[in-house]
Amino acid sequence: MEFEKALENVLQNLGFNHWLYFLAISSVQIFGNPHITAMAFLGKTPGFSCNTDKEKKLDPCKSQCDKYVFEKNYTSISTEWNLVCDESYKVPLAQEILMFGFLLGVVVLGSGSDKMGRLRTLMICLYIQVIAQASMLFCTSYFQFALSRFLLGFTAGGSSLTSYVIIMENILSHHRALAGTVGQIAFALGNVTFSLMAFYIRDWRMLSLAIAVTNVPFLFLSCFIPESPRWLMSEGRISEAEDALYRVGKMSNPTFNRQMVSITETKEEGPKASSGTFDAFRTPEIRRRLLALMFAWFTCSFVYYGLTMNATSQGSNMYVSFALSGLVEVPAHLICTVALNRIGRKRCLFLAFFTGGLSCLFVDFTSSTSGLFSPLSLSLVGKMGIAMAFNGIYLFSLELFPTVIRNGAMGLCSMAARVGGIAAPLLSNYGEDITFVGFGVTGVISGLLMLMLPETLGLPLPETIDDVECWKSI
Structure with missing residues (x-):
């Protein structure tokens, strides 16, 4: 039988153990997330004063200090160095270094x-992450710390992408939206x-x-999770692909037999015509x-990581x-998963970007310190929108x-997102007011850009550039 039929035999009735399999891989995101967002606490600066200012009335940054005295609530790299x-x-530079490593890791x-x-x-990424994270216990300089953060970013880019691909490659199409949402929630x-x-x-250091x-x-x-069967098939390793599918099938069905995943080697088709990604820039x-989607991806990462770190x-x-x-x-x-199929892709994304952008803009104009219009409440609404x-x-x-440039185009969008992740801590150097204006403006612009794109709900995927050029709908 063909690979898709064998995969359907394994996953047509997802059992509890199957979901444990996907949850185990998604859990990499739960405990891998702190590698990326750790600077929210590792770089946090507590209150401080000049050691010569006993009454703590002077601005320590405008006074000549021999030594800074920090409040004892917690320690961070700020208090250390x-x-x-x-x-x-x-401090934000360390996060920029991590996100630059993340960009390289994805590529x-x-x-x-x-x-x-x-x-x-x-597995290589996970091992390096544990070693690099633990090495911070022994860092004696900012340079060593920054190097550890770069290694973490590089491998986090690889592990987040690869864990997502493992799930998406080995689940039936009608379960992909739910599986993707599980990963996002994780x-x-x-x-x-x-x-x-x-x-x-x-x-x-202990953190x-x-x-x-x-x-x-x-x-x-790796002792419990098999290699991606789809990747094994793409490499022509049919017997190993059958073994991997059989292991997954046995998770929820003890009577599952090997014949249910017996794959017939299909005759290889001739190469399909493809186009270079940059050739696509020549078609309007x-x-x-x-360009619209690259800006939107930039905004997603820029605002998401900016709000998270802030x-x-x-x-x-x-x-x-x-x-x-x-x-x-x-x-x-959860709302997004439903809205994408109910009101359409572009309207859902317009509302999401616009809500997130306006909420961030209102942060700078609110005078309330508590309640619905407090900075915290507005930033949380903004976080919901951008999520x-x-x-x-x-x-x-x-x-x-279209299929012929899809991978390359998605790669360019992903790179734009990584640039957004680098820009977020950079903007924080200019103060909170400017930061939230930046989040708000990019969010609103991205929302408007979504309205310029055609709706895709219920339509087949375009195969060629000509398919797209003939289908111009705003």
Whole structure:
């Protein structure tokens, strides 16, 4: 039988153990999330004053200080290496370095997994992440810390992409939306678990070690999770693909037999005509779609990571605020899953971007310190909006690009998102007011851009560039 039929035999009735299989892979996101967002606490600067200012009335950044005295609520790299005043730029710089590593990791390890295999790439990333995270316990300089953050970003880019691909490659099409949402929710819950860890562990070195320890169980993931059967098939390793499918099938059905996944080697078709991604810029409709979506992906990452890292500055309790920032994503992803199929892709994304953008703009104009229009409440609404947009933009982009350039175009969009992740901490150097204006303006513009794109709900995927050029609907 063909591979798709064998996969259907395995997954047509998803059992409890099957969902445990997908949940185990998605859990990489829950405990891997702190690698990316750790600077919200590791870089947090407590109140401080000059050691010569006994009454604490002077601005420590405008006084000549021999030494800074920090409040004892918690420690961070700021308290460790005096990263305040003229040196304060190094805190967001560490996050920029991580996101630059993330960008490289998506590109290098994303293509590397096509050659080495999904599972092997994932395991390499997980091992390096644990070592790099634990190494922070022994960092004696900012340079060593920044190097560890780069390695974390590089491997986090690989592990997040690969774990997502493993799930999407090995689930039936009508379950993909739900499986994708589970992955998004898992990432959001990572913020909640991390805020709990940070609340109980106030020393930044011990917190780094705790993050590493919580990821140790995933080093044994390969003992329970088989390699992606679809990747094995693409490599011509049919017998191994059958073994992998058989292992998955036995999870929920003890009577599952090997013949149910017996794959017949299909005759290889001739190469399909393809186009280079940059050739697509020469056609007006593809160019319009690509530029609009690249800006939207930039906005998603820019606003999402910006609001996440800024959550500790909102509200009276930074641990509660950070946890809420993750919790509000759960209903956002569930609403998005329903709305995409009810009101359409572009209207759903327009509302998501517009809601997120306006909420961020209102943060700068509110005078309320509590209630519905407080900065914390508005930023949480903004986080819900951008989380919905991040969830839906992937599917919308997938459906707007023709098959012949889809992978390349999606790669360009993903790179735009990584640039947004780098820009978010950079903008924070200019103050909170400008930061939220930046979030708001990009969100509103992205929402308007969505209205310029055609609706794709219920339509077949375009195959060629000509299909797209003949289908111009605004």
